[in-house]
Every structure is written in C-alpha cells, then in structure tokens.
Amino acid sequence: MAPVRNARVVYASIPEHFPEPGKHIIYDDSQTIDLDNVPLNGGVLVKVLVFSNDPYLRERMRDPSDTSVSFVAPFQLNEPIENYSVGRVVRSESPEFKKGDYVYGALKCQEYVVVDPKVAMRTKQFMRLEVHPDIPLSVYVGACGMPGQTAYFGWREFADPQPGDVVFVTTAAGPVGSFVVQLAKASGLKVIASTGSEKKVEFVRSLGADVVFNYKTANTEDVLKKEGPINIFWDNVGGEVLGYALANAASRAKFIECGQMSGYNTGYPAIRNVEQIFVRGLKVYGFLAYNHTYYKPDFYREIPPKVARGEIKYREDIKHGLDKLPEAIFELQKGENEGKSVIIVAEA
Amino acid sequence: MAPVRNARVVYASIPEHFPEPGKHIIYDDSQTIDLDNVPLNGGVLVKVLVFSNDPYLRERMRDPSDTSVSFVAPFQLNEPIENYSVGRVVRSESPEFKKGDYVYGALKCQEYVVVDPKVAMRTKQFMRLEVHPDIPLSVYVGACGMPGQTAYFGWREFADPQPGDVVFVTTAAGPVGSFVVQLAKASGLKVIASTGSEKKVEFVRSLGADVVFNYKTANTEDVLKKEGPINIFWDNVGGEVLGYALANAASRAKFIECGQMSGYNTGYPAIRNVEQIFVRGLKVYGFLAYNHTYYKPDFYREIPPKVARGEIKYREDIKHGLDKLPEAIFELQKGENEGKSVIIVAEA
Incomplete structure (x- = not known):
C-alpha cells in the first residue's frame, strides 16, 4: 500500500x-x-x-x-x-x-x-x-479514562468521607469535577459545586449536587460562608478560590489539590489565608493520579459497568x-x- | 495557715x-x-x-x-x-x-x-x-515537654525521612526547631537551618546542622536555591519564607506546618508559589501535636534519658x-x- x-x-x-x-x-x-x-x-x-x-x-x-x-x-x-x-x-x-x-x-x-x-x-x-x-x-479518555481515574484515585486516597461532611468541588461540570460530585453524593455528603456557565450549573445540579453556583455571577466567598465550613475541598482551580476555601475550612479539613486551572494561562497569584493550614490543622495534598495507579484494577472493574448502566453520568x-x-x-x-x-x- | x-x-x-x-x-x-x-x-x-x-x-x-x-x-x-x-x-x-x-x-x-x-x-x-x-x-516544659513532643510527634508522623533527603528547619534555635534539627541529623539527613541572630546560628551549628544562616542578614531564597531542593520543610514561621520553600521544594516533598511565627503579631501575608503544592505533588500538613498524643509513651520512654545523657541538647x-x-x-x-x-x- x-x-x-x-x-x-x-x-x-x-x-x-x-x-x-x-x-x-x-x-x-x-x-x-x-x-x-x-x-x-x-x-x-x-x-x-x-x-x-x-x-x-x-x-x-x-x-x-x-x-x-x-x-x-x-x-x-x-x-x-x-x-x-x-x-x-x-x-x-x-x-x-x-x-x-x-x-x-x-x-x-x-x-x-x-x-x-x-x-x-x-x-x-x-x-x-x-x-x-x-x-x-x-469515554475511555473521559469518565473511563484519565479524568475518571483522577477523580476515583484521589477520592479513594484522600477524601476519607465522614457522615455530615461538606464537600466543595470546583470546575464541577468538567470530567474530573463532575465525577467527584457523583462520588461525594454516593458517599452521602453535602456537595457545594462551582462552575462557569448556567448550562453547566444545570448539568451539575442534575448530578445531585446540593448547592451549585456560577462563579462568574455569584460570590464564591459568600456561598462558602453560608454553606460551609467545608471538610473536603476538591481543588481544580487554585487562585483566589483556594484562599476562600482556606478561610472557610472546617478544623482538620482535607484539600485535594488536583489542578490549578485559574493560573495555567495567566500566571499564579499569591494566595491569602495559607496560614489557616496550620491554624485549622488542615491537610493539603498535591495530587497526581499517576502516583496512585494501584487503584487501576478496581477502577476498571467498577467504573465502566456503572457508566454503561448510566449510574455515572x-x-x-x-x-x-x-x-x-x-x-x-x-x-x-x-x-x-x-x-x-x-x-x-x-x-x- | x-x-x-x-x-x-x-x-x-x-x-x-x-x-x-x-x-x-x-x-x-x-x-x-x-x-x-x-x-x-x-x-x-x-x-x-x-x-x-x-x-x-x-x-x-x-x-x-x-x-x-x-x-x-x-x-x-x-x-x-x-x-x-x-x-x-x-x-x-x-x-x-x-x-x-x-x-x-x-x-x-x-x-x-x-x-x-x-x-x-x-x-x-x-x-x-x-x-x-x-x-x-x-526542661519538662521544653525538650521534655510540649515543644519536644511537638518536634518528636511531628517528625514521627510526617517526616518519613529517606536517604539523601534535605531538610529545611526554621526558628532552628528554638525548642522545637533545635529538636527537629537533631532528629533530622540523627536520621542522617542534610539540614538547612535558619535563625535570627549570630549567637543562635552558633548554637544551631553546634547541633550538627549542615547549613545554618541568619535570615536577617542572608537571603533565604538564595540559600535554598543553592542548598536545596528540599524534601522536608519544618515550618515554624510561614509568610514569605514558606513561599521560598515552595519554590525550592523537591517533587513530592513534605511540608510540616508547625507554626506561623512571622504572622502572629503583624498579620498574615498572601503567599507566593502555593500552586507548587499541585505542580510538585507536595503534601502540606497542618500539624498540631495534641492530635498525635499516641506517641507520648514512646516520647517519655525515649527522650528524658537521652536529654539526661546530653544526647539531646x-x-x-x-x-x-x-x-x-x-x-x-x-x-x-x-x-x-x-x-x-x-x-x-x-x-x-
């Protein structure tokens, strides 16, 4: 040929x-x-x-x-x-x-x-x-691929969800965020979720998130003050939102640092309230899925069937x-x- | 009476x-x-x-x-x-x-x-x-009390020292910092230590720290660039030093946030390079000794005899x-x- x-x-x-x-x-x-x-x-x-x-x-x-x-x-x-x-x-x-x-x-x-x-x-x-x-x-590069694995591995490794925990998820309409929202709801937790358009808000709401807001029109700090404090923060964005999350963290909250979308293209600002890591006894985990591939067999056994049955959207x-x-x-x-x-x- | x-x-x-x-x-x-x-x-x-x-x-x-x-x-x-x-x-x-x-x-x-x-x-x-x-x-409120326990508990819980690791300790002449310097040297690691006077520098050097500097006269960022990257940061101060440590962290380094001395009296500034927690896959632990009192029996068995023999200074x-x-x-x-x-x- x-x-x-x-x-x-x-x-x-x-x-x-x-x-x-x-x-x-x-x-x-x-x-x-x-x-x-x-x-x-x-x-x-x-x-x-x-x-x-x-x-x-x-x-x-x-x-x-x-x-x-x-x-x-x-x-x-x-x-x-x-x-x-x-x-x-x-x-x-x-x-x-x-x-x-x-x-x-x-x-x-x-x-x-x-x-x-x-x-x-x-x-x-x-x-x-x-x-x-x-x-x-x-879908094998989405919910059944790296983004799904990122959500699944990180949640398994770090979230340790407890009854009554409040979770805050950013970029909640994305493939990682939306997966995390579903994992958090499956754990019975209250989920606060932020995303960047009304259409995305609608999608995240359909996943069962309790409080969903468009960060471009709502004030993230106000929402967290009202709906927090948060026990688990799934951070895909970093930047000033991370500062608000720190200021509204519960004692011994866990922060899963999974991405820094707000800074990739425009640079990383200094972050406020970082001292709260100490003051509130937080754990902040820089999380890279490829360090946790030991969850992969579980992932491929559990997730594709759930996706096929429509249980993961x-x-x-x-x-x-x-x-x-x-x-x-x-x-x-x-x-x-x-x-x-x-x-x-x-x-x- | x-x-x-x-x-x-x-x-x-x-x-x-x-x-x-x-x-x-x-x-x-x-x-x-x-x-x-x-x-x-x-x-x-x-x-x-x-x-x-x-x-x-x-x-x-x-x-x-x-x-x-x-x-x-x-x-x-x-x-x-x-x-x-x-x-x-x-x-x-x-x-x-x-x-x-x-x-x-x-x-x-x-x-x-x-x-x-x-x-x-x-x-x-x-x-x-x-x-x-x-x-x-x-000494029972110092090396054999809360400060010694803070160093001992935190090191046991989070440091996980590996051969070749480089440790950076701040307020290294204080009761916690000087104890950590000695634990790190006992683990065979390279220790970078900062403190605030020439007299304190001399004391910390006598503990075996490899690189000791007065942060008031030396440039912390330059020292870390030259002597790092750091695998373990024992942070007693926070503030801009934390930003320098983040910028000079090794991949998957551990930060033990034990105090924020730089901000207690004058307020906490925004911190630079926080995105490196994600980028470098760091773990940042807000550490409060009273959450780890299960090490207390070991501490009282091990430390006072060492202090009495002059093995811990x-x-x-x-x-x-x-x-x-x-x-x-x-x-x-x-x-x-x-x-x-x-x-x-x-x-x-």
Whole structure:
C-alpha cells in the first residue's frame, strides 16, 4: 500500500498566555507513513481513534529548557504534543498486543503512532483496552479514562468521607469535577459545586449536587460562608478560590489539590489565608493520579459497568478531525467547552 | 495557715500587634488563697513551679468572641492566661495524685491552681510527672515537654525521612526547631537551618546542622536555591519564607506546618508559589501535636534519658518570678529570647 497521510498536531512555539491555534499549537498534515513497512522494532503500530484534550496540557507548553520541578515534562518544540488516546493496533511485533486490539495510553498526537510497549507500558500507562459494548470509545479518555481515574484515585486516597461532611468541588461540570460530585453524593455528603456557565450549573445540579453556583455571577466567598465550613475541598482551580476555601475550612479539613486551572494561562497569584493550614490543622495534598495507579484494577472493574448502566453520568464536547484540536485546546483553556473535550481522530 | 499570695498573669486587653506588658498581659498579685481550706471538689491543689512561655500563646490573645476555627480557643479577658506548667501537689482529693507528686499540664497562670483531674487529664494533658534526677524541672516544659513532643510527634508522623533527603528547619534555635534539627541529623539527613541572630546560628551549628544562616542578614531564597531542593520543610514561621520553600521544594516533598511565627503579631501575608503544592505533588500538613498524643509513651520512654545523657541538647532563657512573664511574652514574640523561654515561678 502506498504511504498514507499521517497528520499530527505540533508544539510550535511557547505561549505566554493562552495557546493560540496556528501559532503555538499547529495542525500539520505534511507527513506520511507507510503502514506496511514502517519499522516497528518489536513494537506496535497504532491507528489513533480518539485523542483527549485536557487542561493540564497547558503545563507542558512551557520552555523545554525549563528544569523546574513539575508533574509533567515540557513538550519539545516542533514535535507532536502527547496525551491520552484510544487507538487500535494495525500491526504488532509485540507478543502482548495483536492486530485489532484496542489500546489506551499517552501517545504522540498523530494519526498513526509506532509504540514501543516495553517503554510505553511502564511510563505512559499504555495498555490493552477491554471496550464495553455500551460505552463509546471517546469515554475511555473521559469518565473511563484519565479524568475518571483522577477523580476515583484521589477520592479513594484522600477524601476519607465522614457522615455530615461538606464537600466543595470546583470546575464541577468538567470530567474530573463532575465525577467527584457523583462520588461525594454516593458517599452521602453535602456537595457545594462551582462552575462557569448556567448550562453547566444545570448539568451539575442534575448530578445531585446540593448547592451549585456560577462563579462568574455569584460570590464564591459568600456561598462558602453560608454553606460551609467545608471538610473536603476538591481543588481544580487554585487562585483566589483556594484562599476562600482556606478561610472557610472546617478544623482538620482535607484539600485535594488536583489542578490549578485559574493560573495555567495567566500566571499564579499569591494566595491569602495559607496560614489557616496550620491554624485549622488542615491537610493539603498535591495530587497526581499517576502516583496512585494501584487503584487501576478496581477502577476498571467498577467504573465502566456503572457508566454503561448510566449510574455515572458524563458530558462530552466532541470534535471530529485532528485539524480541530488546536482550536479545541484554546477553547478548553478558556473554559468555553461544554463537557469533556475529545477529538475523534478516526472511526474504528 | 493564713491565706497566702496567689499572684497570676491576666489577659487584660486584646493586642492588635505585639502583646505589651502591663497593657495586654498584666501581672496581678492582688489575690490570695487559703491553701488549707480552699475547696478541691475531688481535685488537687497544685503549687506551680515552672510556667512555659511559647509562641503559640499569641494565637490565644484574640477577641474571645472570635468564633473562627482555630487550634486553640481565645483567652478570656480578665482571666489568667494558661499554658504548660510543672507543679507539685500540695493537697489531693483525687485517688490518682498524692501530696508531693510532680505534675505537668496546661494550667492557669497562677502561683497555686486547683485542678479537676477528671477534666484536666482529658483536655489539658494533665499527668503525674516522673522527674529524672539529672533533668531540671524547667526542661519538662521544653525538650521534655510540649515543644519536644511537638518536634518528636511531628517528625514521627510526617517526616518519613529517606536517604539523601534535605531538610529545611526554621526558628532552628528554638525548642522545637533545635529538636527537629537533631532528629533530622540523627536520621542522617542534610539540614538547612535558619535563625535570627549570630549567637543562635552558633548554637544551631553546634547541633550538627549542615547549613545554618541568619535570615536577617542572608537571603533565604538564595540559600535554598543553592542548598536545596528540599524534601522536608519544618515550618515554624510561614509568610514569605514558606513561599521560598515552595519554590525550592523537591517533587513530592513534605511540608510540616508547625507554626506561623512571622504572622502572629503583624498579620498574615498572601503567599507566593502555593500552586507548587499541585505542580510538585507536595503534601502540606497542618500539624498540631495534641492530635498525635499516641506517641507520648514512646516520647517519655525515649527522650528524658537521652536529654539526661546530653544526647539531646537544648538552651533555656530562664526568668524568675511570675512578674517577669509579661515582659518575657513580649520578648519571645519579638524573637529576642535566647533559648526556650521559661519562668521559674517557685522553687520545689
């Protein structure tokens, strides 16, 4: 077979603020790949079907020479970005994968990728995926993928919910936040949830959250004063909201620091009330899901069946074609997406 | 016997900044007590021998109507302040204490106190004290008392020292900090320590700390950049130093938030680099020793013998007479004390 297009999405330049399509993140369809003959060196050739777009990618869009400590390495300039994907094996030289297998892991953002499973299974959570017949592939980068795992692992590891606890969840309409809302309600807790549009408020309310507000029109500090104090804070945003949460924390409350969305693009402000960590005896956990993959077997056993039965709800914001990814990244960083941002790269 | 003087130190008015002797904290010798006939109601009459002066007392000098969450209740106006003391039982109606017993616990700041052991043993760590013949009583409110326990409990609970770890300790010449320095060195770690005078620097160096600096003359940020990144931060001060520690934390470092000395008297600033809790996967523990008293038996078994043998070093700043306490409180809050601040109230 003749070489086919192998389009990709490339990290082209370092954004100072929001990553602009065509400038910092570009779609490039100039490359081709010979599917029959590309050397695999013991690996597998994967056709990418779904590519995930997640807020944390912004942290990787920094200067590649930046050596400061971070949970993720910077992207390399003029190389494809990388993120969780669902794909299908086209050819395999690995005994652990065969043609037609569905796979999941952090892959280079290309239509086709050669993966070395010896490396990828260890470092990029690369794995064969059992696809449930009632679950769309896209959900395996959402509720059944990294965001769902983030919520599930973090809740299991740190929440330790007690009867009567009040939970505050930010970005509560997103794939992590909405999952956490459901876990908290399943634990019987009172849930305060914030999100950024009326439509999102409606979705979060449908998940059973007790107090839902649009942080752009309501005053977060007032809501917490009235509805708190909070025993568990699931923090996806940081910034001044973190300061309000600290000021309205119950004694010995737990803060799960899962993201800092408010600062990725515009910088991190100084935070007020940090002394309350000491004064109130709080525990503040910087939480990175990949440090807790020992919950993975439980997750895959428990969550996909629940999702298939509609017991865990999710919303998706689906776009078709890798060429839509740069714009989707920009929208997500702006908070303009409605649901988990997913790119369908190809049909299975 | 005729009634005798029962001098006390009273919380007279709410300080906005530093607690001034004679204004916010006053010595009052107008009261008397009839030692033979004062009703005990099943309790014990204690003659106070040693009264401890600790930084955290400032947190109690707030508006008594302040209902915000805190690790300690505010003092009541026109009532004696209260803190850890060593005393001796003068009379007892309790089966658990007899005349002549040494006792330790948080007591009202008076020369004589009637204690209800049923309440005090539960809430104020009131206990009979086995006094080691080679240890002065004053040390039982220092290295062998609450400050030593704070260091010991917190280190046991949260430090989890690993070979090669770098520890940063603030207020390293104080009774908690100097104890932590010694625990960290005993664990074989590299210790960076900051303190506030050349004399204190010398003391901390004598404890074996690897890098000791006077934060008033050296630049904390530069020292941490050069000597870090840090894996364990023992934070007694908060404020901008906490921001520097966050910026120089190793991945998955542990922060033990044991005090906020920099802010007690002058207010708490907003803190920079708090997002690094997430970015670097840090754990930040608001630590209150009284939540970890399950280490107490180990502490009393292990520490006094070590102190007696000189294996744990300490420094004391001793004043004689309760009338010296208001000034000692002021000095301690200013950081002008040299060693653990202790008042000898009476000789045994």
